[in-house]
Amino acid sequence: MSSLKSLRRFALPLALAAGLAGCTSPSFKADVSRFAVPLPAPSGQTFAVVPEDPKLAGGLEFATYANSVAAEMEQLGYVRAPAPERADLLVRFDYRVDGGRERVRTDLSGAGFAAGPWGPWGPWGGGFGRWGWGFYDPWLAGPNVRSYTVYTSGIDLKIDRAADGQRLFEGKAEAVSRSNRLPRLVPNLVDALFTGFPGNSGETVRITIRDDEKTVRTVD
Numbered sequence: 001m002s003s004l005k006s007l008r009r010f011a012l013p014l015a016l017a018a019g020l021a022g023c024t025s026p027s028f029k030a031d032v033s034r035f036a037v038p039l040p041a042p043s044g045q046t047f048a049v050v051p052e053d054p055k056l057a058g059g060l061e062f063a064t065y066a067n068s069v070a071a072e073m074e075q076l077g078y079v080r081a082p083a084p085e086r087a088d089l090l091v092r093f094d095y096r097v098d099g100g101r102e103r104v105r106t107d108l109s110g111a112g113f114a115a116g117p118w119g120p121w122g123p124w125g126g127g128f129g130r131w132g133w134g135f136y137d138p139w140l141a142g143p144n145v146r147s148y149t150v151y152t153s154g155i156d157l158k159i160d161r162a163a164d165g166q167r168l169f170e171g172k173a174e175a176v177s178r179s180n181r182l183p184r185l186v187p188n189l190v191d192a193l194f195t196g197f198p199g200n201s202g203e204t205v206r207i208t209i210r211d212d213e214k215t216v217r218t219v220d
Helices: 002-021 060-076 182-193
Strands: 028-036 046-051 089-097 101-107 144-161 167-177 203-210 213-218
Touching: 028 182, 046 060, 060 089, 060 182, 089 182, 144 182, 167 182, 182 203
Parallel strands: 046 089
Antiparallel strands: 028 167, 028 203, 089 144, 101 144, 144 167, 203 213
């Protein structure tokens, strides 16, 4: 019996460590939709980022996010204008996050480390439908039920030609996450929206940003 108790004490830290190992590299995922006509090739055209909602004009928060958009436009080769009235392109920008909704998750495997008829710890571990003196002992762990709040955040971006008001580009990026902090969300959404810019008109793709690596997958 003492050896089994020792094994249990040894197995628990290992199992917890294995579970945490898969959570060390979080990624950000956003669904991006874009519609565009052929944009002018960057050759000195100027742009200005302006708020879609006039109430945001002059705000420090908007200016912070506008700088993220401007940095992406400059990387494409466009030049930031000193004022909107002197810009060739007007980049209309908006951002949002909702009030959140509750999600409930139930893990019927208890701690989640038992697998197969014997579990990961050999004949001492219980699997589904049987139990022993292993880590998945129904006297020690039952169904794990937890609730948490998720938020939907998003940005909208439109590019108009200032001379005649013609719409050249429309795009949006949306993400569902555990955070509602716009200062962290908006830069990631901007990054996702400009990945592969301007993209294929009418296509929705899922952009995954993870440790400076990006993957793009078409969303059906």
